[in-house]
Amino acid sequence: MSYDEVAAMIDWGDKSAHYTTWNDLCGVLAEIGVPIEAPIKTSRWSDIQGVAIVHVQRNHFMLYDAENGLFYDPAEMEGPGVASDRVPTSYLTVDPSALTTAKIG
Numbered sequence: 001m002s003y004d005e006v007a008a009m010i011d012w013g014d015k016s017a018h019y020t021t022w023n024d025l026c027g028v029l030a031e032i033g034v035p036i037e038a039p040i041k042t043s044r045w046s047d048i049q050g051v052a053i054v055h056v057q058r059n060h061f062m063l064y065d066a067e068n069g070l071f072y073d074p075a076e077m078e079g080p081g082v083a084s085d086r087v088p089t090s091y092l093t094v095d096p097s098a099l100t101t102a103k104i105g
Contacts (some may be wrong), residue, residue: 039090052093058084
């Protein structure tokens with residue numbers, strides 16, 4: 001799914017600044033059929049395994065693919081990156097293979 005498709009699933013109401021919470025993200029993941037658990041606290045990228053949604057300092061979220069060392073940051077238009085200066089605070093591992101074909105295609 002594209003960023004715009006995911007963003008359309010979040011109800012920002014009349015907020016002029018769009019920001020997302022863990023609850024917003026978990027709602028989107030549940031809607032598209034991704035099994036979710038509670039976010040895990042961390043301060044090190046090396047703790048994160050697989051593909052994860054990562055909450056970083058300054059209340060921002062990004063996607064990290066630990067297996068391939070790739071950082072997908074919606075604030076960075078060029079990407080994915082191979083490094084990040086952001087500091088993780090918690091993460092939620094997601095398993096893209098758990099999605100059903102009907103949900104993603």
